[in-house]
Amino acid sequence: MSDHPYRSLPDGAYWRRAVAGRGPAIDPLGGGFLTLGREEKVATAGSCFAQHIARYLKRSGFAFLVTETAHPIVPADAAERHGYGLFSARYGNIYTARQLLQLFDRAYGAFAPAEDVWDAAEGGGRVVDPFRPTIEPRGYASEAELRADRAHHLAKVREMFEALDIFVFTLGLTEGWESTDDGAVFPVCPGVSGGRFDPARHRFRNFRVAEVTADMAAFVARLRGVNPGARIILTVSPVPLVATASGNHVLAATTYSKSVLRAAAQEIAEDHDGVFYFPSYEMITGAPAAARYFAEDLRNVTEEGVAHVMSVFLRHAAGIDLPAPAAAPASETPDATLAAAREWVQVMCDEALLDPEGE
Known part of the structure; x- marks a missing residue:
């Protein structure tokens, strides 16, 4: 039999050896990942x-x-409700690459969006920040209070970018809404959580691979400009879209969005030294998991799924093996055991406001 390149590949290159029959606890991360101290x-x-x-x-x-x-003096649960500690700074969800790039530019004074204050949904003269509309649950008492808090926030964003060693960014969506005035991209559609939707001022965008790749490449260059040694880990969120404004079925829209983000992440990782892709998306959504890692809504990721992802991450990045989840007590019924396995941890998700339960 003649020799050819496929005869000498590692087991991970073959579906039969690496995926078939392996079950959900699969480790799809190849070599060359970063080391985390x-x-x-x-x-x-x-x-x-x-x-x-x-x-x-x-x-x-x-x-x-x-x-x-x-x-x-602020209790931990109250601080979390106001967006502290969920991420490295109090920016809330950043769903698109364009949002991330614009956050950097706003933090360094290179971009000042024209539409920078929204009326709060509850009225009463209160206002919200269009670029983190849920960060203050009741909004701000005045524009002056909002602007002062925003200035403090952006200073802390600058501090973060300049101090970090590793930046982990999870790409979530390709769909977004932007201002027709200057292209400012919002985390949620105006009118959903403050502000008022105006078709003359707001337009829908569904970013393509080339656009996401260009935005991420620009971000990498900007970050390295203030922090030359920064390393970046890119992941793609496995969480499906809550709703789509694309006109397509939400399942098809989700597949498009995640495919674009996955392709863009690969291109950026291949084109830039010190940028790595981590396959959390594949571990949660891939065929071996067979939807095991999703809650009953087929959207939220269970704690079991998160534990699998992070065990693979820490094993490769830090040489740490996380303990296996505790086994269910023998007295538990099968239904109770299944329910425990499907528990999921609540996270702050602005996108969920597009389809609130009870409506």
């Missing part, structure tokens, strides 16, 4: 799923970088 400062941003990464980093004793903190 316990003293290295790790910052996180992105969609809802990124909050799980932050939670596990803190739990495992790593230096999770938080530059924007609540006052020490």
Whole structure:
């Protein structure tokens, strides 16, 4: 039999050897991933799923970088409701690459969106920040209060970008809404959580691969401009879209969105030194998991799924093996055991406001 390149590939290159019959606890990460030291400062941003990464980093004793903190007298649960500690700074969900790029530019004074204050949904003269509309649950009492808090926030964002060693960004969506005035991209559609939708001022965008890749390449260049040694880990959120404005079925729209993000992440990782792709998306949504890692709504990721993802991450990045989840007591009924396996951890997700339960 003649020789050919496929005769000498590692087992991970073959579906039969690496995937078939392996079950959900699969490790699809190849070689060449970064090494994470316990003293290295790790910052996180992105969609809802990124909050799980932050939670596990803190739990495992790593230096999770938080530059924007609540006052020490504020109880932890109240601080979390106001967006403290969910990410490295209080920016809330950053779903698109364009949002991330614009956050950097706003933090360094290179972009000042024209539409920078929204009336709060509850009225009463209160206002919200269009670029983090749920960060203050009741909004701000005045524009002056909002602007002062925003200035403090952006200063802490600058501090984060300049201090971090590793930046973990979870790409979440390709769909978004932008201002027709200057292209400012909002985390949610105007009118959903403050503001008023105006078809003359707001337009729908569904970013393509080339656009996402260009935005991420520009972000990498800007970050390296203020922090030359920064390393970046890109992931794609496995959480499906809550709703789509594309005109397509939400399942097809989700497949498009995640495909674009996955392709863009691969291109950026291949084209830039010090940028790595971590396959959390594949571990949760891939055929071996067979939807095991989704809650009954087929959208939220269970704690079992998050634990699998983070065990693979920490094994490769830090040489740490997380303990296996505790076995269910023998007295538990099968239904109770299944329910325990399907538990999922609530995270702050602005996108969920597009289809609130009970409506």
